Amino acid sequence: MKRYVLCGLSNRGLASFVLPLLENGDTVAGVVDPDRARVEAFNDSVLPEGHERLPWYAPPDFDRMVDELAPDTVIVASPDHTHAGYIVAALARDLDVISEKPMVTTAADAARVLRAQRDSKGSVLVTHNMRYIPRHRQIKELIQDGRLGRITHVALDYHVDLRHGGSYFQRWNRVRALSGGLSVHKGCHHLDLVSWWIDSAPEQVFAYGALNYYGPGSPHRPRDASGEPYTGAELYERDPYYRAQAGSGAFPEPGDARTGLYGLAYRHQYPTDTYLYDDEIDIEDTYSALVRYRNGASLAYSLDFSSPWEGYRVMISGTHGQIESRHGRTPDGTPLPGSDTFTFSPLFGTPETIEVIVREGGHEGADPLLRSDLFGEPAAESLRLGLPADARQGALAVATGEAIWRSAVESRPIDIAELLDRS
């Protein structure tokens, strides 16, 4: 049995790693988190019976934790900007790492991780769980079996609904230094998915991006007759995002304690008095990008964070056929019509409607197989489809996300090699 330690007792760290590992009889030997009270509250009220309390370590004590607990694998599930430090420190101790996505927040840190891995006996796996969603595996199989021929083009429009999108603008994600911006934090999922589907690596990016919905200049920010923004209770009364989601918990009011899963409070989390129109927001909420891949394929990608629905439309075109899929739901969870099928159209044949496979488990049925690949030996299906994501693939997803915002800011095409290989 392997011994794990966790960096960051986050929602994700708890629900996807610590509790399933403990249920499975694995050892979670300790946790690093600046929030000691959160770790103790977990031990007091969430830890299943029969398990030893998780020892707490402060972030600077990572090496002492490794000395004392002798783990085999370090799980990194802390805020994105802290991943690089833990990954590099773990690799320096020849430990294996399982890192939440995005692997890191900048291409420079991605290059640092790749260098550290070259000098280590340990290696890094990244939790790119979108690959594992059953319908995405179905699409991969069709492509891998050659049914589309050589892939020429992908068009992917991804929408994040106003509840989910708005939540990013009230947390640490809204600061580029902490999240890499949403083209990295969220876009890395989609960019990795496309690279994996078409089995190629991104080479060059050109993009536009803007802050259209949130931030101080938002068209939805309530203002009085003289144009002055409302504040306090008046702001809440008039705010369309808040009114649309009041009572959902997605929009905490100033002073509300921030709590996560299992009612565990965050004490070292972001300040509680944040709102959608704050000056510190320094990222974009809308992107349109073109990506060229090594195999000659291209991607037209858009991503926005204030949509009436959540999900995507994707069209994958190859020399011999095409896949088209629209998958999503409204903010109340109602699936959009057509989400239970996708279409495969051979170039010279009759289109086929394919039922999507649905599986139980977190992240639309992705998490159970992801976990069993990460914590055991990868399944035969996983190896055949190339499901586990390694550090290079994690790095490419981050670098492409960075290339998107850099291209938007600098108004020029960005080569991935410029960011990654020369960092």
Ligand SMILES: NC(=O)c1ccc[n+]([C@@H]2O[C@H](COP(=O)([O-])OP(=O)(O)OC[C@H]3O[C@@H](n4cnc5c(N)ncnc54)[C@H](O)[C@@H]3O)[C@@H](O)[C@H]2O)c1
């Ligand atoms: N794969 C997915 O689909 C998916 C989904 C959600 C989140 N995530 C990723 O999981 C990670 C955690 O996100 P979350 O929203 O669950 O987090 P969270 O906000 O629930 O918790 C963050 C935790 O990290 C702790 N922390 C803060 N600074 C730290 C540091 N320097 N060292 C160690 N711990 C620190 C906080 O005290 C808190 O306990 C992020 O990297 C996020 O991108 C991935």
